[in-house]
Amino acid sequence: MLDQQISGDAATAAGMPRQALTGVRIVDLTQFEAGPSCTQMLGWLGAEVIKVEPPGKGEQGRRASTEDPDLDSVYFMLLNANKKSVTCNLKHEKGRELLRALIQEADVFIENFGPGVIERLGFGYEEVRALNPRIIYAQVKGFDAGSSNANLLAFDNIAQAAGGSLSVTGDADGRPLTPGVNVGDTGSGLHCSVGILAALFQRQTTGVGQRIEIIMQEVVINFGRILYAAQAIFGKAVPRRGNAHIMGASAPCEVFPCKGGGPNDYCLIYTSRAGNHQWEALLKVIGREDLKSDPRYAAPALRFQNSQEINEVITAWTLQRDKRTCMKLLGDAGVPASAVYDTLELYEDEELRRQGTFVTLDHAVRGDFVMPGCPVRMSGSPNRPTAAPLLGADNEGVYGGLLGLSAEKLAALKSDKAI
Numbered sequence: 001m002l003d004q005q006i007s008g009d010a011a012t013a014a015g016m017p018r019q020a021l022t023g024v025r026i027v028d029l030t031q032f033e034a035g036p037s038c039t040q041m042l043g044w045l046g047a048e049v050i051k052v053e054p055p056g057k058g059e060q061g062r063r064a065s066t067e068d069p070d071l072d073s074v075y076f077m078l079l080n081a082n083k084k085s086v087t088c089n090l091k092h093e094k095g096r097e098l099l100r101a102l103i104q105e106a107d108v109f110i111e112n113f114g115p116g117v118i119e120r121l122g123f124g125y126e127e128v129r130a131l132n133p134r135i136i137y138a139q140v141k142g143f144d145a146g147s148s149n150a151n152l153l154a155f156d157n158i159a160q161a162a163g164g165s166l167s168v169t170g171d172a173d174g175r176p177l178t179p180g181v182n183v184g185d186t187g188s189g190l191h192c193s194v195g196i197l198a199a200l201f202q203r204q205t206t207g208v209g210q211r212i213e214i215i216m217q218e219v220v221i222n223f224g225r226i227l228y229a230a231q232a233i234f235g236k237a238v239p240r241r242g243n244a245h246i247m248g249a250s251a252p253c254e255v256f257p258c259k260g261g262g263p264n265d266y267c268l269i270y271t272s273r274a275g276n277h278q279w280e281a282l283l284k285v286i287g288r289e290d291l292k293s294d295p296r297y298a299a300p301a302l303r304f305q306n307s308q309e310i311n312e313v314i315t316a317w318t319l320q321r322d323k324r325t326c327m328k329l330l331g332d333a334g335v336p337a338s339a340v341y342d343t344l345e346l347y348e349d350e351e352l353r354r355q356g357t358f359v360t361l362d363h364a365v366r367g368d369f370v371m372p373g374c375p376v377r378m379s380g381s382p383n384r385p386t387a388a389p390l391l392g393a394d395n396e397g398v399y400g401g402l403l404g405l406s407a408e409k410l411a412a413l414k415s416d417k418a419i
Contacts, residue, residue, distance in 0.1 A: 019046025020381035024200065026108040027052060027099070028083065029123075031059040033156065033182060034140045034216065035112035036079040037189030042108075042196065043082030044374035044383060050106075050398055051080065051389070052099060055087040055419055058391040071365060077388040078371050081361060084394035087419045090121050094418035099123065101403050103131045108196055112140040115151045125211050136199040138212040140188050145213075154216050159184030163220025168227060171242045188219045244307075249273045249300050251307035252282075255340060256315050258323040266340040267318055267326040273300040282335045286317040361387040395419055 024047040028039045043049040053059045058072075061080075066073035086102075089095035103109055109128050111118045118124060118139075125137050142154020143162070152158075157178045160166055165183065166176040195212040203209060227238045230246045238246060245253045250273040255266040271278040279297070283289050291297055291313070296306045303310060318326050323339035330337035347370065352358055359373035364387065374383045399405045399419070413419045 017380060017382055019384065020378055021046040024048065024108065025106045026050065026110065027102050027106040029109070029111040029113070029118070030140070031112065032061050032064070033079055033185035034188045034214075035110060035192070036061065037186040038138070038140070038192040038196070039083065039110060039189075040079055040081055041190060041193045041374070041376070044385065045376065045378075046381060046384075047108075049083040050102060050394070051083045051085045052088045052090075052102070053085060053391060055089055055392070055414075055417060058085070058087075062391065072388065072390070074369075077363065077366070077369060080388035081371065082384075082386050083389055084398060085389035085391055086395050086398045087392040089418050090123075092416070092418045094413060094416055096122060098399065098403070098413070098419065100131055102398075103128055103135065105402055106132065106135060107200065108136045108138060110138040110140075110192070110196070114153055115141065115145075129209065133208055134203060135209040136196055136203070136212060137209065138192055138196055138214070140192055140214045140216065142216045144215050144218075149217075154184075156182045156184035156216075159188070159216035159220050162217040164224050164227065165220050168224070168238050168240055168246065170240045172240050174240065176240070183223050184216050184220050187223055188214050188216045191219050191222070243268070245270070245273070247273070249304045251300070251303040251310050252314055254307075254311055254314075256311070256318040256326075258318045258326055258339075259321055260323070264340045264342045264345075265323055267323045267330075268338050268340060269314060269318075269326075269330060270336045271300075271303075272336075273304075275300070278335050279303065281333045282314075282330065285329055285333045285335065286314065288313060288317075356383065359385045361385055363387040364390050364393070392419070 021042060024042070026039055026042060026047050026049045028035070028049050028051045030036050030039060039049045039051070051059070053062075057063060059076075061076045062072045063069060064073050065075050088098050090099060109123075111123075128135060128137050142159060143149035143152055149162075154162070157166075160178060160183065161176075163184070165179055169179050170177040192212065192214040195214065199210050199212055227246060230238045230248075233247070241248075243254045244250070250271065253270045255268045258265045258267050269282070271282060276299070279300075280292055283291055295302075297303045297310065321329070327337050327339045346352060347358060349358075353360075353370075356373045357375075358370050360368050360370050363369045369387060373385055377383075396407075396410065399410055399413075400407070405413075410419070
């Protein structure tokens with residue numbers, strides 16, 4: 001546990017710098033994405049994450065979208081790096097006894113089962129706190145427990161719909177669209193990690209743990225804070241505006257087609273609504289400085305009103321160049337711009353691999369596996385990524401090493417189907 005400053009880390013023992021969360025032990029009952037993204041972040045930062053899974057198939061994400069029913073899914077591997085795995089049958093009393101013992105050795109307990117499931121298993125907050133008053137008990141749910149939606153299941157797109165994200169995504173005259181990134185799931189996980197870290201810090205003073213509740217609907221609302229500034233301006237619900245800035249009064253603010261004609265051969269160009277300096281720099285790059293004196297474009301609000309004409313002028317320039325050239329020329333001139341990169345382009349980018357944005361991990365079955373690495377960089381806590389564990393790979397190390405169970409006892413528990 002944290003207060004005992006347990007290292008349990010071979011790299012630390014070898015004289016390498018300790019990671020920030022070395023000594024923090026987490027009992028992880030999460031599944032799919034929202035919870036696992038939280039515990040993976042904490043594991044990346046050095047916490048010992050003990051993933052507790054049902055014997056046989058493991059948590060549901062292991063077989064979600066896998067191309068081979070005998071292999072862990074890539075989906076699972078992307079969300080469960082830097083963790084240990086133990087099997088534990090929570091419907092078997094001997095399995096529940098093992099979980100109680102792990103709780104007594106832990107700093108954090110986290111779950112994201114459907115509403116009411118953890119309580120029916122006998123591990124609600126009061127029960128867990130009675131076992132370990134210092135524990136941080138964290139939960140991720142779709143909706144507030146006291147709300148009319150408390151019993152509803154929630155996945156990423158449900159949370160995004162309930163939190164307003166879909167309503168502002170898409171073209172002005174089109175239907176609501178689900179954004180392409182999972183701010184409902186992974187966003188909730190990262191919010192949860194912030195709460196856990198704050199609670200661990202507070203415990204240093206109080207000596208006791210507390211309960212952390214993350215509501216996915218609230219997380220999406222939090223990500224959309226700027227929408228409520230726009231709502232105050234419009235005086236009504238924020239509309240969909242395609243690629244235009246939600247606060248308006250900004251042009252250009254659009255993706256422009258580039259040479260190549262592929263589905264992602266576009267460059268997004270945006271100029272500030274705070275003045276004319278970026279607009280004038282843009283005109284110089286594209287060779288249209290004659291427009292600086294055009295009264296239609298003399299101020300940001302006027303440019304927004306005449307955005308269609310502006311877009312046509314810029315498109316004539318971008319179509320003659322590939323997206324990376326557009327990005328480079330505009331960016332070097334001080335104009336905010338970016339090529340629209342697809343996932344394969346990012347995955348294969350050598351620079352991103354050198355800087356650790358993508359890391360190569362040695363998976364026990366699949367071999368070398370490339371995945372996004374830890375996005376948090378700390379000068380005093382080096383990243384040490386490890387591949388997601390096979391189901392039950394750490395039964396002996398955790399139950400034998402941490403709880404002191406003999407090989408004979410472990411064999412008996414396995415025979416009883418408790419692990």
